[in-house]
Amino acid sequence: MDIPKKKISKDQKENTANQQISEVDSEIYDFLDSELEKGNPNGFSSGFSKNIIRKIETKQKRKLNIRMYTLISILVLISISLLISVLNTEFISMLCTVFLHYRFLSIFFLVTVVLIQFGERLINAKKGIN
C-alpha cells in the first residue's frame, strides 16, 4: 500500500509487500505527501478562543439563572400550599373581598409593574443595539 513513508513504521509496517511502486510514482507520491502534511495557513478568526469562552460563560450564567428561578418557584409553591393549609376559609374569603374592593388599585399597580419591566427591557435592548 502506498501510504506515506514516514508513517509506515508507525503503522507497524503493514502491507509493505504492496509497496512496489515505480520511481516516477514514488516521486509524485513524495511530492504529494509533503504538500498534504503542510500545515493549513488559514484558520479560525483571531478572537475564536475568546468567543468560545464568552459563549460558555453565557451558557453557565443562563443555567445558574434557570436553577435559581426553579428553586424560587418551588419555594413559592411550597409557601403558598403551606399558607393555604394553615389559613381557614373565612380568612381567604376576607382576602378576596379586600382584593375586590381595591380591584382598580390592584390592577393599576400590576399594570404599572408590568409596564416598568417592559420599558426597562426596551431601553436595555436599544442600548445593546447602540
Place this chain on the structure above:
Amino acid sequence: MFDEDKVISDILKGNLNTFQIVVEQYQNLVYSILNRMLTNDEDIEDIGQEVFMRVFENLRLFKKESKLSTWIARITYNIAINYLKKEVNKKYDNLDHSIDFQFSSETPESRLIGKEFDAYLNKLIRELPLQYRTVITLYHLDELTVQEVQKITKFPEGTIKVYLLRARKLLKEKLQKDGYP
C-alpha cells in the same frame, strides 16, 4: 509542556482559562478537518465553536482511552458528518459513486507554486468523495495513525487503507496529468 491530565482536571474544576489554552492548542486541528470536510467556508467558524462547546460539555465523559487530540478530532468528525447529512444531504456521497469519481477542476493554465498550489490542492481534496477526503485529511494531520483514524471514523482499518490508497491515487493521477512535480 502540555500536560493533558492536569489540563483536564483543571477544566473539570471549572477553570476556563485552561480551556482557552486547549482551544488554542487544538483549533488548527479542528480547522483543518472542517476545512476539508465542509465545502462551505462560512459554516466552518460556527461549527468550530460547536465542536469546542461539545468538548467542554463532554470532557467529564472523556475516558482517556485515546489522546485528547484524537477525541477532539472524533467530535469534530461526528459534528461535520451530522452537519453534512442535515444541510447537504444531496451531496452526501454514496460510496458506490466514488468508483467513477472524476475531478471537475481543470488543469491550471500555468504551473502553480506556493500558496496558489496549496489552494489548488485543497480544492482538489474538497472535490474528493466525502469518505476519501475525510480519511486523507485525518491521516495526513500530524500524529494521526490509521488506528487513530479508525477510532475517529469507526471505519474498519482495511477500509481506511483502501480509501487512503484510492484518494492518494486519484490525487497523484490528477497532479501527474497537470504536469507535477
